[in-house]
Amino acid sequence: MTCKCICIRHKASRGYANGHKLCNYCNLFIKWDELWCPCCGNKLRTRPRHSKYKAKLRIKKQKEKQMQKAQNKNSNIILHAQ
Numbered sequence: 340m341t342c343k344c345i346c347i348r349h350k351a352s353r354g355y356a357n358g359h360k361l362c363n364y365c366n367l368f369i370k371w372d373e374l375w376c377p378c379c380g381n382k383l384r385t386r387p388r389h390s391k392y393k394a395k396l397r398i399k400k401q402k403e404k405q406m407q408k409a410q411n412k413n414s415n416i417i418l419h420a421q
């Protein structure tokens with residue numbers, strides 16, 4: 340396996356939450372729909388390696404859910420008030 344630097348063209352900001360994947364071989368986050376790195380052919384990581392980051396990701400998702408719930412509640416209240 341060799342890095343052909345194709346991955347740099349698909350470079351993404353760091354973060355699994357946005358659907359970005361990490362190539363362990365190129366050591367780069369890329370925006371790519373396939374499971375395999377377009378560059379070196381290595382399998383891409385879609386989830387954090389450390390449980391610490393997993394927990395962070397879970398908390399982030401929970402917060403987003405809560406926000407959505409709160410927003411729904413608010414819109415319900417507005418509907419009832421009218």
Ligand SMILES: [Zn+2]
Nearest residue numbers: 362365376379
């Ligand atoms: Zn790669």
